Amino acid sequence: MRKPTIQDVARQAGVGVGTVSRVLNNHAAVKGVTRETVLKAIADLDYTPNPHARRIAGGKSYTISVLLPVLTTEFYVRLLDGLEHAFQEARYDVAIFPLLDRSRLERYLRSHTLAYQADGLVMATYNLTQLLTERQVRTQQPTVLVDAHAEDSDCAYMDNVTGGRMAGEYAVTLPGNLHAIWVETELDQLFTTRVFEERRAGFMEAVQAGGRQVKAEYTSSFDTLAARNVATALLDGAEFPCTVFASADLLAGVLLDEVQARGLTPGKDVYVIGFDDQPWAAAxxxxxxxxxxxxxxxxxxxxxxxxxSGHRGPPRARRFEPRLVVRTSA
Incomplete structure (x- = not known):
């Protein structure tokens, strides 16, 4: 059997080929009912557009470049899942560019490099935000910031100050001295972030408002050995019961391992609060x-x-707020 064509889709949907093309390109001018009719015809016929013909006809790459610090953390795997889901729905491919070291960043700042040969650009989390606002990133493509906020750019970001405040408000209700573990705010002395600074600011504000104080603060990287060393140091110096806010679940998970290895009980001897709700956190x-x-x-x-698709309005911001999930560790 021959493969269905765009003309077959148009005929089944009762629309013109141009309308089918606009639906495939996610153009805003197509009405909702018409779009659904075309998408149903595409699904019924199992139609797959020719990507090469689409690129030639549209004069576009139908590719989005995603610049992010690393690929090895659960957070970025989940973030990419959300990005790719939306782009695949709109039939865009995703090219991922991890900024693992200074040389890569310097190379990507040159506008002729492969990262900028896409139709749009996603920049995630770290001082990429500052680079963009300082015009060090020379790109004409539409750009969005994710897990970062800037007044003059489209962005989708988490309210980490509020999240830290929620953790602090809950921590002051728990017994014992308060301890906190923060994530290093630099990777390879290059990628700075305000995420953990904001979490700390919210947490300390709530602790102070609750009439309490943090007895000891520790800092760790995402390296498992470093996190274990910090957990060991914290428990060596703690009086039980105590309460610990670990500003990322990865650090909280390592702390739980060390608590249990010492024969202590989470939620009784050591109350542990994390941040992220990674897929393994419930278990x-x-x-x-x-x-x-x-x-x-x-x-x-x-x-x-x-x-x-043609939107030319002012910058828009999508703010997301964490929520506290109480389980047995606290």
């Missing part, structure tokens, strides 16, 4: 701040897609 009984990471990525992608 570990970790009390944590849930982040809708995939939704943040999806909404960020939608902001970019509307720009690609």
């Amino acid at each position: 570990r009984g970790l009390t944590t701040l849930h982040q809708p990471v995939e939704q943040m990525g999806y909404e960020g992608a939608q902001l970019l897609l509307t720009r690609l």
Whole structure:
């Protein structure tokens, strides 16, 4: 059997070929009912557009470049899931550019490099935001920030100050001295972020408002050995019971391992609060701040897609707020 064509889709949907093309390109001018009719015809016929013909005809790459610090954390895997879901729905491919070291960043700042040969650009989390606002990134493509906020750019971001405040408000209700573990705010002395600074600001504000103080603060990277060393140091110096806010679930998980290895009981001897609500957190009984990471990525992608479809309005911001999920660890 021959493969269905765009003409077959148009005939089945009762529309012109141009309308089918606009639906495939996610153009904003197509009415909702018409779009659904065309999408149903595409599904019924199992029609797959020819990507090469689409690129030639449209004069576009139908590719989105995503620049982000690393690929190895659960957070970025989840963020990419949300981004790719939205872009695949609109039939865009995603090219991922991890900025692992200074040389890569310097190379990507040159506007002729491959990262900028896409129709749009997603920049995630770290000082990429500052680079964009300082015009060090020379790109004419529509650009959206994800997990970062800037007044003059479309962005989808988490309210980390509020999340930290929620953690602090809950922590002051728990017994024992308060301790906190923060994530290093630099990777390879290059990628700075305000995420953990904001979480700390919210947490300390709530602790002070609750008439309490933090007895000891620790800092760790995402390296498992470093996190274990910090957990060991914290428990060596703690009096039980105590309460610990670990500003990322990865650190909280390592702390839970060390607590249990010492024969202590989470939620009785050591109350542990994390931040992220990673997929494994429920099974570990970790009390944590849930982040809708995939939704943040999806909404960020939608902001970019509307720009690609012709939106010319002022910058828009999509703010997401964490929520506390109480489990047995606290």
